[in-house]
Amino acid sequence: MRSGRWWRAWLAALLTACVVVPLSGAVRPGIPAPAPARIEAKTPLPVRYAAHRANAAEAARTARAAGAERRAAALRALSGHAFLEFDARGPGRTAEVLGDLRTADRVAILVPGSDTGIDTYARFRRGALALRDELGPGAAVIAWLGYETPGTVSPEALTSDRAHTGAARLRAFLDRLSAYGLRARTPVTLLCHSYGSVVCARAAHGLGPHGTPAVTDIALYGSPGTGFARAAELRTRARVWAGRAAHDWIGDVPHARVQLPGTTVGFGPDPVSAAFGARRFAAGDGDHSGYLKPGSTALASLARIVRGQHPEVPHA
Template identity: 35%
Template structure:
């Protein structure tokens, strides 16, 4: 481990220790609020190594104790954290998880568990970074607006740039974003981020004028999406067109195409379910096993068909679109502004390198 990385881990550990001692003193003095007591439990948990399973190079599943490694942590307010699972400097594949609505420092353990599932599915040589460095919306009303994404996206783009100096030079990077996290990821891409691949699950749409990956992504970054049957968040398309319908995205299956699915995925929060096709496909993208991905083209109507052939997915979409038409929109990137942002990003990040690679392809 490099001195720089070790120092970041040590500094974050010290922040947590100081927070634990301060909160414990308030509890001992009888002055702690309920929120402070909850945060104390959270901080203590973040200081405790996690017992989990790992797959070795021979395919054997073993139980291991994983230390908590934070590149950054802020225990104040809603709280923020950037946690590393695995050996970031030795990994050949790095996944960056971007969570959505309802998350805070108090849900960091659950997010880390999700990261462990992705890491195990992707296999040996994978590290996962759980990126919780923005103020997640805490309810539906907050999630209906893009303010948090607009604020958090550039920060994610900056982190992805810093990640290049922390990981192995030849390691690839996949951003795995869920729900409102897909909006944050989209803003990061508009700000010039260039991961190798992006996975978006359960997205409410990215912006009113983004209808394809080419509207907001660098041409060398590939988009993979998942929409599970019954995912009401995706059906609303509250922020824009569902990325699962983009013509230049790969829409991955969330259920085993053979029909022998031991862990069927439905609704909004099951994409990372153990032994599911949804999680298997995410793992395939992270490790670059792209030819093994299974795909689907089911429609909202097919996914939500009820008795007598009726469907609730399309009516929900129409109702939400009517409702959102009456909501004052924030400044959202149009196709023109997205293109302009991409051109600027290309210039800032070395368009000459792109030209050389395109020349080789020609």
């Protein structure tokens, strides 16, 4: 029975169950880290990269001194990376560019979903590297971890609170890209995974191919919903795409949005449904974490979207 009462009961039970995880983690002390490097927006990129690498190295030493060996190891692994932005405090916030932003003929920005931070950054970066390799020379990929992602099993993963903050930070980052060297009119695509699709949906208003930057496409994949009933409600002039792999567990999550006392739980209609109105792309038979796996159908489709090749498929 798919009544409103059934959905309300299911979501309320899930929200109650999720409270255990963040409460058990809330008592853990934070890992100390230095403040981010202070850099002017138009600082030359080599100087910017060097400053952030030095900050990451300092953060690794600080974490090791505090006995946080896992965090220290994760930070040491960032040596040599080209960070446009870097902050080791808390779960961590970063923006790494793979390729040359100043000469790129098109740019893809990856917006991650839940459980992504410095400790799990290697996993996120592997997807960015796979996309860069799929796109080939001339393109740049930005792995944007610019917001505090929710835990997969947490109340925050069921509400849009983190997405509101993330969307504001994503818009601010887009505004800074020209200062970082992105050429005017270079096509930019937002590739938004899982909870990241909620972030992108809230950041989409007003974005388009004639803006600064020129956001031509927004692709939502592995999405729990966006918080909007239809793609048109995103109020963007960019093309909106949606795809979901055949073995992605997110397809079994009820696509509902229910008002509970003090909060709204869930994100509404399924973005891959015909009723939502997004362009649908083939995502293959992978799982929730396999969209950017080398050789996958999803990776090939996303690369075609970035290239402007429009791999649209009919709705089922």
